[in-house]
Amino acid sequence: MSTMTSKIEQICARYDHDRARLMDIVREVQEAFDHVPREAFGLIAEHAGTHRVEVESVVSFYSFLSDKKQGDVVIRLCDDIIDRFQGGDEVGETLCKALNINFDETTADGNITLEKTACIGMSDQAPAMMVNDTVITNLTPEKIPAIIEQLKANPDPQTLITEVGDGNNADPLVQAMVKNNICEAGPVILSDYRKDAGLRKTLTMTPEEVIEDVKTSGLRGRGGAGFLTGLKWALTRSSPGTDKYVLCNADEGEPGTFKDRVLLTERADLVLEGMTIAAYAIGAETGIIYLRAEYAYLRAFLEDKMNQRRAANLLGNNILGKEGFNFDVRIQMGAGAYVCGEETSLISSCEGTRGDPTDRTPFPVVKGYMVSPTAVNNVESYCCAARIADMGPGWFSSIGTGKSTGTKLLSVCGDCARPGIYEVPFGTRLSDILERAGADDVACVCVGGPSGQMVGPAQFGLGISYEELSTGGSMMVFSNQRDILEVTEAFMEFFVDESCGYCVPCRVGNVLLKNRLERVRKGEGSQGDLDYLQRLGESVKYTSRCGLGQTSPNPVLSTLKNFRPVYNALVKDNGSGMNKSFNIMKAVEEASAIAGRRSEIFHA
Amino acid sequence: MSKPRVASTSLAGCFGCHMSLLDIDDRILQLIELVDFDRSPIDDIKHISQRCAIGLIEGGCCNEENVHVLHEFRKNCDILISFGDCATMGGIPAMRNNIPLEECINEAYRDGPTVYNPQGITPQDPEIPLLLDKVYPAHEVVKIDYFLPGCPPSADTLWAALTALLTNQPVELPYELLKYD
DSSP states (O other), X not given: OHHHHHHHHHHHHHTTTOGGGHHHHHHHHHHHHXXXXXXXXXXXXXXXXXXXXXXXXXXXHSXXXXXXXXXXXXXXXXXXXXXXXXXXXXXXHHHHHHHTOOTTEEOTTSOEEEEEESOOSOGGGOSOEEETTEEEOSOOGGGHHHHHHHHHHOOOGGGGOOSOOSGGGGSTXXXXXXXXXXXXXXXXXXXXXXXXXXXXXXXXXXXXXXHHHHHHHTOBOTTSSOOBHHHHHHHHHHSSOSOOEEEEEEOOXXXXXXXXXXXXXXXXXXHHHHHHHHHHHXXXXXXXXXXXGGGGGGHHHHHHHHHHHHHTTSSXXXXXXXXXXXXXXXXXXXXXXXXXXXXXXXXXXXXXXXXXXXXXXXXXXTSXXXXXXXXXXXXXXXXXXXXHHHHOHHHHHTSBOSSSBSEEXXXXXXXXXXXXXXXXXXXXXXXXXXXXXXOOSEEEEEETXXXXXXXXXXXXXXXXXXXXXXXXXXXXXXXXXXXXXXXXXXXXXXXXXXXXXXXXXXXXXXXXXXXXXXHHHTTOOOHHHHHHHHHHHHHHHHHOSSHHHHHTTHHHHHHXXXXXXXXXXXXXXXXXXXXXXXXXXXXXXXXXXXXXXXXXXXXX | OOOOEEEEEESBSOXXXXXXXXXXXXXXXXXXXXXXXXXXXXXXXXXXXXXXXXXXXXXXXXXXXXXXXXXXXXHHEEEEEEESHHHHHOTGGGGGXXXXXXXXXXXXXXXXXXXXXXXXXXXXXXXXXXXXXXXXXXXXXXXXXXXXXXXXXXHHHHHHHHHHHHTTOOOOOOGGGTOOO
């Protein structure tokens, strides 16, 4: 106990006993003790200047934190529908067999814990899993026994890496087997660019001019919501407050998305350049990259990039000699919570609390991180901003469509020959992208992930843009071999797991949607159940507090709209008015056992 | 032409919704002008005698007999209305849904503080309908066409809904008849 006490004191001291760094503190405690012991909650609270309940709520909220002792090695198998369709379930069974445990259990010797986790951003090389922070891709059941043997012999997961991926995945600080899979490089982000030219030009302009340029370029948020970036910056700049913040949303949790993974690997400098430009435009001195826990393998590499930039005076005080322009960035690690990709949740998490969304108004641009004006932008948006600063708004807006300027990075995965990253100008038709990715025999594409929409061949002619098919980047392809409603149900399961539980429509509504969908899939539904799904879906969408609940019914609503015949085939009504889902024999089974007699009214 | 027939029943309810029906007061005379009552607690007819236009369901289903009655109503009525919160959502009886059935029975018949049952017998006479594993709102068991919320729905609500249906008018209840505070 005393070693624990001193260790915890040490950790808290390293973060200046700052309650806002609670995320980092509990993460370190977990690393030190393989869990966050309940006995430590009070101690952490005491040394971080907060309350026990705050510590407990953080530990219980994030899926990568645990108050139960875990093994030195924690295996987290990616349980996303793409992985399942590529054999993830068989990999899971083999893992259980090889370890002789079930999911959410630890081996008898206490060394290895096995869990499932939501999409880890490797859908282009699925099935994949994380072993501590190390990512293992392209799994097959045949590979598992050797992996487990190796881990038993040497618990350092890095020893599992025999071949590193391309580009910076081979960097000594990354050493990941992850492949970039850049299939198409577009003009804005993935082609060669002049490093820091945008930042140099920016520093010759006034902040107002920089914002004006971003406005003129028509740049909209790349995370999916599509808010005008220039307007966001202008609002953050004009909001009263002395400390302002630039946050980079690298919590790429939308299943099927992995473009930020590639950007952070191959365009880390461009991201940091964009953040620095934003800081200059807004008048901010502090930046935070909120990095999802699944991408922890990139952390040391990113820290190093930041150090290099500090050494080159691209971060720090009086950047590039510009008197009074000071800006630095820190990384805030997430801990496995999809909702933290929602900007107000992300801010809550950066402040060291549960990743609960907060009410707006006030918007983060007025009162965000530390109740100060904050601009939260997507990784890709910062890349675009840096390129706009260099090449000019006219160049940028000449690419794409009128209302959607520039290019979009798409993470294409699922049933196609060439999964990977495609940087395409806005307006590119879905059918073109499918063709380039080698996807023939497509029944359905989920555009924008579970929170986006599921579209069928009738919509394949539409263009990728904010006006037609809007997406944060996820594009999952499903062939005619797949059961579309199985996909829908998996997505609803995902939202049930990831709802923060704060508001009723999302916490309860998603469970009800999933249960009713299950009923329909079992063939026990009626037309009335489809009406129910539609009505309830709309209610959840309309009444939820944050973007998660406002989009979570989309898998149901978009399939009801675009794949109605699939549903109709399942709900053939026999006109009796009796619900097929109600089974009287099952309903009286228990009472019949207690009374020791059969039902006198209903008996087989 | 014969008058349309109306049947009503109270399943796992408290008869409060039926009391509310009686609260239409002297309008019951007008109602009788419009309809004939078939099976109902009001006239004590035990089974539906012929096809009915409307069946009013009070209460959800807590036992097999409730299900049996509800089936009879569904088979013999053109329109079924769940009236009151118990029929619509399970209501107070559904509070037992989070407690295992055996625990409920033990508390009620064997272990409760006011229970005298030295032999620890659980009721099992064949005349007593078996309880269901949980209380179901009516629409979980059969198709329900209309829902009238309220605990109970007010006499005016019932009157407005019934007269609209019987005179082929759309059932559009004003906000005052659907708000409860």
